[in-house]
Amino acid sequence: MMSTGQTFATNALEYRYPGQAQPAIDGLTMQVPPGSVFALLGPNGSGKSTLLKLLLGVVTPTAGEAHYLDLPVGRWPRREYARHVGVVPQLEQITFPLTVRELVSMGRYPHMGAWRAEGSDDRQAIDQALERCEIVELAERPLGTLSGGERQRARVARALAQEPDTLVLDEPTAALDIHHEMAMFELLVQLARDDGKTVVIATHNLNLAARYATRVLLLDHGRPAATGTPVEVVEADIIGRVYRWPVTIVGHPGPGPDIGAPQVVPLAAASGGEGSEGSTGVSE
Amino acid sequence: MTVSAVARWLALSLLLAATLVASVFVGAADLSPGEVLAALLGRGDETTRTIVLNLRVPRAALAALVGACLALSGAVFQALLRNPLAEPYILGISGGAAVGAVTVIVLGLGVQLPWLLPVAAFAGALVAMGVVLRIALGAGGALDTRVLLLAGVVVGAFFNAIILLLLNFADANTFRAAVFWMMGNLSGATWRSVSLLAAYLFPAALVLMALARPFNLIAVGEDTALYLGTRVGTVKLVAYLMTSLLVAASVAVSGVIGFVGLIVPHALRLVWGSDHRMLLPASMMAGASFLMVTDTVARTIAAPAELPTGVVTALAGVPVFVVLLMRSNK
Numbered sequence: 001m002m003s004t005g006q007t008f009a010t011n012a013l014e015y016r017y018p019g020q021a022q023p024a025i026d027g028l029t030m031q032v033p034p035g036s037v038f039a040l041l042g043p044n045g046s047g048k049s050t051l052l053k054l055l056l057g058v059v060t061p062t063a064g065e066a067h068y069l070d071l072p073v074g075r076w077p078r079r080e081y082a083r084h085v086g087v088v089p090q091l092e093q094i095t096f097p098l099t100v101r102e103l104v105s106m107g108r109y110p111h112m113g114a115w116r117a118e119g120s121d122d123r124q125a126i127d128q129a130l131e132r133c134e135i136v137e138l139a140e141r142p143l144g145t146l147s148g149g150e151r152q153r154a155r156v157a158r159a160l161a162q163e164p165d166t167l168v169l170d171e172p173t174a175a176l177d178i179h180h181e182m183a184m185f186e187l188l189v190q191l192a193r194d195d196g197k198t199v200v201i202a203t204h205n206l207n208l209a210a211r212y213a214t215r216v217l218l219l220d221h222g223r224p225a226a227t228g229t230p231v232e233v234v235e236a237d238i239i240g241r242v243y244r245w246p247v248t249i250v251g252h253p254g255p256g257p258d259i260g261a262p263q264v265v266p267l268a269a270a271s272g273g274e275g276s277e278g279s280t281g282v283s284e
Numbered sequence: 285m286t287v288s289a290v291a292r293w294l295a296l297s298l299l300l301a302a303t304l305v306a307s308v309f310v311g312a313a314d315l316s317p318g319e320v321l322a323a324l325l326g327r328g329d330e331t332t333r334t335i336v337l338n339l340r341v342p343r344a345a346l347a348a349l350v351g352a353c354l355a356l357s358g359a360v361f362q363a364l365l366r367n368p369l370a371e372p373y374i375l376g377i378s379g380g381a382a383v384g385a386v387t388v389i390v391l392g393l394g395v396q397l398p399w400l401l402p403v404a405a406f407a408g409a410l411v412a413m414g415v416v417l418r419i420a421l422g423a424g425g426a427l428d429t430r431v432l433l434l435a436g437v438v439v440g441a442f443f444n445a446i447i448l449l450l451l452n453f454a455d456a457n458t459f460r461a462a463v464f465w466m467m468g469n470l471s472g473a474t475w476r477s478v479s480l481l482a483a484y485l486f487p488a489a490l491v492l493m494a495l496a497r498p499f500n501l502i503a504v505g506e507d508t509a510l511y512l513g514t515r516v517g518t519v520k521l522v523a524y525l526m527t528s529l530l531v532a533a534s535v536a537v538s539g540v541i542g543f544v545g546l547i548v549p550h551a552l553r554l555v556w557g558s559d560h561r562m563l564l565p566a567s568m569m570a571g572a573s574f575l576m577v578t579d580t581v582a583r584t585i586a587a588p589a590e591l592p593t594g595v596v597t598a599l600a601g602v603p604v605f606v607v608l609l610m611r612s613n614k
Contacts, residue, residue: 056510056511057510058507058510078510078513078514078515079513080513081513082511082512082513083513085511086511087507087508087511089505089507089508089511091505092504092505092508093366093505094503094504095366095367095368095503096362096363096368096503096553096558097553097554097557097558098504098557098558099557102557102558102559103504106500106501106504106512107512109497109500109501109512109513109514110512110513112497114494114495114496114497115494162512
C-alpha cells in the first residue's frame with residue numbers, strides 16, 4: 001500500500017472469529033485522518049470492538065490489512081506502537097490494590113526498559129496527565145475507592161501518560177452520568193484540537209458523537225452503513241435502518257458552539273411518525 | 285528511594301537476619317548460644333560442629349531458599365492469573381512435581397541417576413500447569429477464579445491418587461521416602477541440596493524480576509499489557525517456565541510445602557501494595573523468613589520428634605490467610 005498519510009487505514013479488512021460462518025468485519029475499507037475525532041458507531045454486535053482489536057493488533061485479520069501510519073499493525077514492534085497509540089479499553093478488572101498514581105505511571109512503561117526507574121520526564125508526563133484529567137488530588141487514592149467517573153478519568157490519564165499521537169477509546173462513557181460523559185467528550189475534543197492528537201472513540205452515544213466528532217463511521221454487520229461527517233451519517237432513514245428503530249432527527253437547540261448538530265430522537269414504537277416509515281419496512 | 289521504601293527493605297532485611305539467627309541457634313539438640321557461636325567460628329567439640337555446620341545451617345539455608353522459591357512463584361502466578369488465591373500447591377503444580385519425584389523413587393532410579401529426580405519433578409510441574417490451564421481456559425474462555433481453583437484441586441487430587449497408586453507397588457523404604465515428598469519436609473537438607481536450589485533460584489529470580497513491569501500490566505489485564513507494549517505471550521511463557529522450574533526444584537529438595545506462596549505475597553500486598561518490582565524481591569525475603577520460622581517450629585515443638593514442615597505451614601498458614609482475607613473484604 002502506498003503512503004496515504006492516514007492515521008489508520010484498512011483495506012478490504014476481514015475478521016472471522018473461529019467457527020463463525022459470518023465474518024465480524026466484512027471487507028471493510030476505511031481511513032482515520034490525522035487530527036480527527038473519529039467516532040465509531042453501530043448497534044451491539046456490529047463489529048465496533050472487533051474493528052478496534054484489529055486496529056490495535058490484538059487479533060490478526062483473516063483477510064485484507066489494517067495499517068497504522070502506513071505500516072501494517074502486526075509489523076509494529078509493540079513498545080514502539082505503545083509510544084504512538086494510547087488505549088482506554090472497555091473493561092479492566094483490577095484484582096490487586098493499586099493507587100491512581102500507580103495506574104497512571106504504567107503509561108510510562110513503553111518509554112522505560114526493564115530496570116530503569118522513573119525519571120523526571122516520566123514524572124512530568126504523569127503529573128501532566130493527572131492534571132489534564134483533573135485527578136491530581138486523587139493521585140494517592142486506591143482505585144477501589146473511586147467512583148466510576150473518577151476511575152475512567154484515571155484510565156484516560158494512563159493513556160495520556162504514554163504521550164501518544166493517537167488515542168483509542170472503547171465506549172469510555174458507558175457507565176458514566178451526564179456530567180462525566182460531557183466532561184469526557186470535551187476532554188477528547190480538546191486533545192484533538194489543542195494537542196493535535198487523533199482520537200478514535202467507539203460509542204453508543206449517537207448524539208454526543210454527532211456533536212463532537214469530526215468523522216463518523218456507522219458499522220452494520222461488519223460493513224460500513226455510512227461514513228462521513230456527522231451531518232452526512234446521522235440521518236433518520238440511515239439510523240432507523242441500522243438500529244431497526246424509528247427515529248427522528250432534530251437540530252441541537254443550543255446555545256453553544258454545536259448548535260444545529262443533528263440529534264437523534266428515538267420514537268415510541270407505535271408512533272407511526274415520519275422516521276418510522278423507512279425503518280419498519282426493513283426490519284428483519 | 286523514599287524514606288518508607290528504605291524502611292521497608294531495612295525491616296525485611298532485619299527480619300531475614302533475625303529468623304536466620306533464630307533457626308541456627310534454636311534446635312532439638314540442647315546447645316547454648318555460646319556453643320553454637322563457637323561452632324560457627326570453627327571451634328568447640330566435633331559433635332557440636334557437625335550439628336551446627338552440617339545440620340542446622342544448611343537446613344536454615346534450605347528453608348530460606350525453598351520459602352523464597354515458593355513465595356516468588358506464588359506472587360508471579362497471582363499476577364499472571366489475576367487471582368490472589370493462585371499458588372503452586374493450590375493449583376496442583378507442586379502435586380505434579382511430586383508425582384515426577386515419586387515415580388523416580390518408586391522405579392528405583394534415584395540412586396543411579398541423581399539428576400533425574402529434579403528433571404522428573406520439572407516435567408511433572410509442567411504437565412500439571414498445562415492441564416490446569418487447559419481445563420480452566422476450556423471451561424469458560426476467560427480464566428475464571430472458581431474454575432481455576434477447581435481445576436487445581438481436581439488435578440491435585442488426581443496426582444495424589446497416582447502417588448498412592450505408585451506407593452502400592454513400593455517397598456517400605458521407598459514408601460517412607462515417597463511419603464516424605466508428599467508431606468513436605470526439610471530434614472533432608474545438605475549443602476548439596478542448598479547449592480542445587482540456589483543455582484535454580486537466583487537466575488530464575490533475576491529473570492522474573494526483570495519482568496516485574498510486564499507483571500504489573502498483566503495483573504491489570506492482558507489486553508492492557510499489550511497496549512502498553514508488552515509481548516504478553518512471550519512474557520507468560522517465560523514466566524510459567526521459570527515458576528515451574530522453581531516449584532520443581534523446591535519439591536525435589538523438600539517435597540510439597542503448601543500455602544507459603546499464598547500467604548506471603550498476599551500479606552505483602554495488603555501492607556505495601558502490588559508493584560511487582562517491590563513485591564517479587566520482598567516476597568522472596570519474607571518467604572525465606574516465614575519458612576525458616578515454621579521449620580524451626582516443626583523441628584522443635586515436639587522434640588525429639590519432628591513434624592513435617594508442610595503440615596506446620598498449613599496449620600499456621602490457613603488461619604492467617606482466613607484472617608487476612610476477611611480483613612481485606614471489609
